Each structure stands twice: as C-alpha cells, then as structure tokens.
Amino acid sequence: MTARPAAGxxxxxxxxxxPRSKKAAKEQALAVDELLARQWPDAxxxxxxxxxxxxxxxxxxxxxxxxxRVNQVTPTLFRRYPxxxxxxxxxxxxxxxxxxxxxxxxxxxxxxxxxGAALVADHAGEVPDTLEELVKLPGVGRKTANVVxxxxxxxxGITVDTHVGRLARRLGWSREKDAVxxxxxxxxxxPPQEWTMACHRLIFHGRRVCHSRKPACGACVLAEVxxxxxxxxxxxxxxxxxxxx
DNA sequence: ATCCCGAGGG
DNA sequence: CCCTCTGGAT
Numbered sequence: 246m247t248a249r250p251a252a253g254x255x256x257x258x259x260x261x262x263x264p265r266s267k268k269a270a271k272e273q274a275l276a277v278d279e280l281l282a283r284q285w286p287d288a289x290x291x292x293x294x295x296x297x298x299x300x301x302x303x304x305x306x307x308x309x310x311x312x313x314r315v316n317q318v319t320p321t322l323f324r325r326y327p328x329x330x331x332x333x334x335x336x337x338x339x340x341x342x343x344x345x346x347x348x349x350x351x352x353x354x355x356x357x358x359x360x361g362a363a364l365v366a367d368h369a370g371e372v373p374d375t376l377e378e379l380v381k382l383p384g385v386g387r388k389t390a391n392v393v394x395x396x397x398x399x400x401x402g403i404t405v406d407t408h409v410g411r412l413a414r415r416l417g418w419s420r421e422k423d424a425v426x427x428x429x430x431x432x433x434x435x436p437p438q439e440w441t442m443a444c445h446r447l448i449f450h451g452r453r454v455c456h457s458r459k460p461a462c463g464a465c466v467l468a469e470v471x472x473x474x475x476x477x478x479x480x481x482x483x484x485x486x487x488x489x490x
Numbered sequence: 491a492t493c494c495c496g497a498g499g500g
Numbered sequence: 501c502c503c504t505c506t507g508g509a510t
Contacts, residue, residue, distance in 0.1 A: 308497070
C-alpha cells in the first residue's frame with residue numbers, strides 16, 4: 246500500500262484524476278456504459294454467423310481485417326466447409342484461395358486446418374464453451390475465445406482488443422497494457438451481464454469517435470466523465486472542442 | 491503512410 | 501519484449 250495524499254489537501258498536480266474510491270469508480274464505469282448504450286444502440290458483433298463454429302472461424306479470420314471483409318468470404322467458406330472435419334481435410338491451396346482477400350491468408354488457412362483437426366481430435370468436432378478449452382485451440386487466443394463465449398454461448402466475456410484496451414486506459418479503468426490485466430480491471434468495474442455488450446459499445450466508440458491517434462473529443466458523449474478528455478488532439482482541435490462543449 | 495476487434499514464435 | 505504474417509481501404 247502506498248500512502249495517498251489526504252482528501253482535500255493541496256492535490257498533487259497530475260494528468261490523471263486523483264484515485265477515486267472503488268464505489269466512485271464503479272459508478273463512473275456504469276455511467277460510461279449507459280451513455281455508450283444510448284449512443285450506440287445497435288452495437289453488436291458485426292461478424293455474420295449462425296453457429297458457434299461459424300463465429301469461431303469468422304473471429305479467427307478477423308485478425309487485422311475489417312469485419313465487413315470477413316463477411317464477404319464467409320458465405321463461400323461456410324458453404325464449402327460445413328463442419329470441423331471439413332476444415333481439417335481441406336486442401337491448403339483451396340483454403341488459401343478463399344482467404345486471400347483477408348490478408349495473412351497462409352497463416353489463417355493453417356489456423357483453420359489446425360483448428361478443425363483439434364476440434365475433431367479433442368472435442369468430437371464441437372466448439373467447447375469454456376475459456377480454458379478455447380484458448381488451447383490453435384489460432385485461438387484469449388480475445389477470440391471471449392468473443393465466442395459472449396456472442397455464441399451467452400457466457401459473459403470481456404473482449405480486450407486494441408479498442409477496448411485503449412479506451413479502458415483513457416477512461417481511467419486500467420493503467421495496464423497487458424490485455425489480461427485490463428480484462429481483470431474491467432471485470433472489477435462492471436457487472437458480468439454487461440461485459441459482452443459493454444465491449445461492443447467500447448469497440449463501436451473506439452472505431453467511430455475515440456480513435457487511436459486523433460480522438461474526436463469534441464464529438465464525444467463521454468467528455469464530462471472522461472479523465473483523458475482533450476488529450477491527443479492538436480491545439481486547434483482542442484479549442485474547437487471546448488467552444489463546442 | 492496508416493489502419494484494420496490478433497496470434498504465435500523467437 | 502519484439503517480430504512476422506498479409507492485403508485492401510483511406
């Protein structure tokens with residue numbers, strides 16, 4: 246435990262707000278979640294799928310690729326490879342041809358083959374519904390596993406991708422850069438039933454407003470509750486944001 | 491040039 | 501921790 250300055254004393258000048266109580270932190274997180282829910286009522290998983298296997302495959306393919314482009318290849322993919330065994334037995338070149346527009350197509354083709362083989366070998370061809378089992382599958386990391394849990398099985402999962410990690414830090418929810426630690430920090434702030442949708446909202450917001458390089462703070466509904474408001478903008482933009490608010 | 495809801499390997 | 505895998509949009 247490190248000593249903290251007494252409340253109300255001449256506060257040390259720091260960029261971030263002084264440490265809040267656990268209760269206040271949770272209230273801020275809930276407020277953020279509600280504001281984002283209002284702003285992005287259509288936030289959801291944007292990958293097209295009808296089964297856990299389809300979502301698992303689509304999520305593996307979504308690495309460094311837009312969901313829109315994944316959705317362009319998955320109809321062909323799902324028709325051609327209807328089950329885990331089909332991916333395991335697919336000719337490598339045939340798989341690569343379908344995946345080529347996505348980027349990383351050789352690695353992704355290998356992932357899908359290995360994934361199909363592992364599902365057949367260890368799970369009777371079915372997609373497991375626990376984090377531990379999912380992350381053991383080749384090509385499936387913690388982020389992919391949580392997407393499948395939350396969106397195919399309805400099991401609360403926190404998806405820490407580039408957006409969720411960045412927004413969690415800007416919102417003061419975490420100071421960590423390690424995704425697993427960020428996940429724990431978010432888990433302590435929001436109730437499990439909010440986890441999956443909260444992540445979708447954070448991702449929507451990250452893509453449309455809270456950009457990595459040039460966040461549009463002037464257009465952000467979280468301006469009043471965000472400890473990072475105004476950071477990362479040019480002076481001109483900061484001034485514009487202030488007069489707009 | 492930089493960015494996309496990453497994962498695995500060195 | 502870094503690097504690589506990859507291509508299309510902006």
